[in-house]
Amino acid sequence: MSIQTELKTPSKLEKILKSGQLAVTSECGPPRGSDAEVIKKKAQMIKDYVDAINITDNQTSVTRLCSLASCIHLKLMGLEPILQMVVRDRNRIALQSDILGAASFDIYNILCLSGDHQSFGDNPTAQNVFDIDSMQLIQTVRLMRDEGKFLGGDNILRPPKMFVGAAANPFADPFEIRARRLAKKVKAGAEFIQTQCIYNVPRFKEWMKQVGDLGLLDKVFILAGVTPMKSVGMAKYMKNKVPGMDVPDEIIKRLSGVPKEKQAEEGIKICIETIQELKEVEGVRGFHIMAIEWEEKVPEIVKGAGLYPRPQV
Amino acid sequence: MIVASKKPIEEVIDYIKDCNKVLIAGCNECVTVCEAGGKKEVGILASALRMYFMNKGKDVTIDEVTLERQCDREYLEEIKHMAPNYDAIVSLACGVGVQFMAEMYKDKPIFPGVNTSFMGANLERGMWGERCAGCGQCILAKTGAVCPVARCAKRLFNGPCGGSTKGKCEINPNVDCAWQLIIDRLKALGRLDDYDELMPVKDWSKDRAGGPRTVVREDLRI
Structure with a gap:
């Protein structure tokens, strides 16, 4: 593994990854209201079991308490937030401004995303922005951090120090382009990747093989994304209704094979087994556990997968 | 061409409900x-x-007239003797025609009879699709002649996003994923390596974002 070890930021996530240890991240969705306790409570549940916590940015285009303010709440609790930032709602002025706002609170991690289309959310009649795309946001953060410059070329006083991440979906189409698209994100400056939820492990391995063939495994830290299924209903929904999601029939069959009250437990089991299997895949440098509105199960998954205790850095 | 669709008649009725004489003006173009x-x-x-x-x-x-073009003063002048006879004119031209008509007939209420949608082409009988967003700086040379500004729901310059499924866009299974089309085209042209190039941040000042646009051709001006 020739991946570089020199630290570029004070990020704890960066430290853990560059120390060669498997990282664990998870995510919390902010509430649809202004009660910060909701996000704090979720973070409290998982804080000892993960290295950093993603805060989603109006996920599925449903209006929520903003990611930046939620990250600040976590930071004030002494935790390590990952600021998710989508390019759907803000132009380059607002994006750069919010990056500085986050940096002013010493938020050290950012995940650059396109964002779900607004037609999925609570304001389907909204305008969308998409001034820049997710790759260009990666470039923007790197420019701000490494060159200390705004996109407009002016100098930044006290540039942001952020470890820059991006998402990758190994299961969306066209499959043949997915590894190359990751290469573009790495070229743009992505340092870590959190993948879409993995249920189809063989397909993920095939993608990782392509990623390896492109020489990317020592250029970027890939955290494999997992989401435990709460029920067979959830599995069917994800298979049929969520774009870019690949849920094999075996998962549905396995969940259907146990009584309803045992399905959640089975879902956790599948999730842990998936992590165990993914640990063996070359280039997997950690896990991103997305327990959607089920944060209380994260400790059980982390422990079950042998990822506890978390390293102290 | 500019693609438009008819406004619901209730809307038109509401515009002209207080009028006694109305001219409906069509356009022979798009x-x-x-x-x-x-x-x-x-x-x-x-x-x-x-x-x-x-x-x-x-x-x-309710009287009828159809002009050769409503985006041309010469043709709009053809109704200058008729126009004073009407309380209002409903223009069935695109938004350009409606406004140009209003600029010429300054004291006449001009109402739109269509919703102007996009620049596109006829895909099949009764179906039109968008192809150009008029961003003012054409990038089709780099995208296999498929426009991500007009045809990607997120107008991504470095797509496709994670929602591309079986060639279709996440917003609607009837909408083609522009980036699937781009990749298919690049492949057919043997230019898939073009995909690996990062597309730079777009200069939107040539787009609507830069304010109302005017093209000035000094060589043609009198």
Whole structure:
């Protein structure tokens, strides 16, 4: 593994990854209201079991308490937030401004995303922005951090120090382009990747093989994304209704094979087994556990997968 | 061409409900081709309006005219003798025609009879698709002649996003994923390596974002 070890930021996530240890991240969705306790409570549940916590940015285009303010709440609790930032709602002025706002609170991690289309959310009649795309946001953060410059070329006083991440979906189409698209994100400056939820492990391995063939495994830290299924209903929904999601029939069959009250437990089991299997895949440098509105199960998954205790850095 | 669709008649009725004499003005260009505001549609709308007001017991004169183009002063002038006779004109041209008509007939209420949608082409009978967003700085040379600005729901310059499924866009299974089309084209042209190039941040000042645009050709000016 020739991946570089020199630290570029004070990020704890960066430290853990560059120390060669498997990282664990998870995510919390902010509430649809202004009660910060909701996000704090979720973070409290998982804080000892993960290295950093993603805060989603109006996920599925449903209006929520903003990611930046939620990250600040976590930071004030002494935790390590990952600021998710989508390019759907803000132009380059607002994006750069919010990056500085986050940096002013010493938020050290950012995940650059396109964002779900607004037609999925609570304001389907909204305008969308998409001034820049997710790759260009990666470039923007790197420019701000490494060159200390705004996109407009002016100098930044006290540039942001952020470890820059991006998402990758190994299961969306066209499959043949997915590894190359990751290469573009790495070229743009992505340092870590959190993948879409993995249920189809063989397909993920095939993608990782392509990623390896492109020489990317020592250029970027890939955290494999997992989401435990709460029920067979959830599995069917994800298979049929969520774009870019690949849920094999075996998962549905396995969940259907146990009584309803045992399905959640089975879902956790599948999730842990998936992590165990993914640990063996070359280039997997950690896990991103997305327990959607089920944060209380994260400790059980982390422990079950042998990822506890978390390293102290 | 510019693609438009007919406004619901209730909207048009609401615009002209206080008028006694109304001229419905069609356009022989794009809106004729996309069957929203040509001579035929002028006739249909005028008949429907006459029937409506007759049923209401209201005496409203609805006359018809179709101009060669409404985005050209020369043709708009053809109705300068008629225009004063009407309380209002309903233009079935695109938004350009409606505004150009209003600029010429300054004291006349001009109402739109169509919703102007996009620059596109006829895909099959009764179906039109968007192809150009008029961003002012064409990038088609780099994208296999498929425009991500007009055809990607997120106008991504380095797509496809994670929602591309079986060649379709996440917003609607009837919408093609522009980036799937781009990749298919690049592949067919043996230029898939073009995909690996990062597309730079776009200069939107040439787009609507830069404010209302004017093209000035000094070589053509008198």
